[in-house]
Amino acid sequence: MKRFLIYLVKILFVTIFIAVVLDGLYTAIFMQSKNRGKIEAVINSKAKNYDVVILGSSRANNHFVSQMFEDKGLKTFNYGMSGGHLFEASLMLKLMIERKYEIKNVILEADLNLSNDKESDGVSAKFLPYIHNSEVIKDHFLSQENFNQLYYIPFYRYVKYDSKIGFREIYNITKGESTNALDNQGYYPLAKHKNGNMKNNILNLKPLPHNKYYEEIKSICKANNINFIAVMTPMCENVVGMNYFDKVKKAYPEIHNYENVVIENKYFSSCGHMTDAGAKIFTARILKDFFNK
Template sequence: MKRFLIYTGIIIVITILIAVGLDGIYTRIFMESKNRGKIETVINSKAKKYDVVILGSSRANNHFVSQLFEDKGLKTFNFGMSGGHLFEASLLLKLMIERKYEIKNVILEADLNLSNDQEAEGVSTKFLPYIHNSEVIKKHFYDEENFNELYYIPFYRYVKYDSEIGFREVYKTLIVEKTNALDNLGYYPLVKHKNGNMKNNIVNLNPLPHNKYYEEIKSLCKTNNINLITVMTPMCENVVGMNYFDKVKKTYPEIYNYENVVKEDKYFSSCGHMNDNGARIFTARILNDFFNK
């Protein structure tokens, strides 16, 4: 029995040491990454200056044409992240401020995501390699129910979220394999799809009366003298429950409602995402309304 306990103890110690070693190796590789995605680009960057920073979900990523801002002399980058919620948008802005970014304007896409204050797991996990290297990230995740496992158990986060930050991603980071996330100044243009879903039902969607992460973004901008422009972006014509946008406006009167600026299906790739032509019409309107003075 004694020998069994000794062997068991040795195996446990070796397992812990391996986990700690692998955790350190994976983290080190991610700490050197700068060209695969928007999150690590910000985390591993130094102070930058922007006239316009765009934040939000895919409805920001696919709807704001960065180059059109640049053509007006406005240094711009679209940090919208497909699948992201306001949880991730707030954290990304915190990290920019932590790295002493100078930002004049933030354009925030906030419409459908005002209905929740949860993390978007597929996006938020990409912050986890840096949880021990950034107090901002640690605090942002602190109230999540699995924080203790993620923070205190070595290598646990890499195993649990292997599909996002596991071996495959580490390998691609190590060989410096680029993605298209940073192309077009962060803007991702869509094309018109013949089989695009041109129907949507948001009748049961309601904005939260106090969205924690939207309030965080407002507070961050106010504290750091950043002009915040929050907008709702267009959806196609065949949406059931379009009064959701009226409910958002009633709850958050400071948000600008642009859901009806582009309507025709020919300008959409799917019901919730405009194609490149639609995005250019929409971006031109934003430029004219806010930056043509």
């Protein structure tokens, strides 16, 4: 029995040792990554200067044409992330401030995601390789239910989120494989698809009266003298429950409502995402209203 217990202790020790080594190795590789996505591009960057930084979900990523801002002489990057929530948008801005970015204007796509203050597992996982290297990331995740497992158990986060930050991603980083996430100053143009979903029902969606991460973004901008512009972006003409945007305006009167600037289905790839043509119409309106010199 004693031998068996000693054997178990040895197995446990070896397992912990391997987990610690792998955790350190994976983290070291992620700390060298700069061309795989927007999160690591910020984390592994030095101070930058921007006239305009765009934050939000795919409805930011696909709706704000960065080059049109650049053509107006405004240094711009679209940090919108497909699938992201305000949890991740707030953390991105915190990381930029931590890295001494100088930002004049933040445009936040704030509409559908005001209905929740949860993290997006698929997107938030991409911050986790750096949780021991950034107090900002650690503090941001501190209130999450699984923080202790993510922070204190070596290699746990890489196993749990293997599809996002596991072996395949490590392999791609070591090979120097890039993605298109950083192309077009972060803007991702969409085409019209014959089978695009042109129906959407947001009837049961309700904005939170006080969205924690929206308020964080607003406070960060105020503290750092950044002009904060929050907008609602367009949806197609088939949407059921468009009074959601009126509810947002009532709860957050400072948010500018642009949901009806583009409504024709021909300008949408899916009901919540405009094509490149629609995005250009929308961006032109934003430039006219906020950056007309």
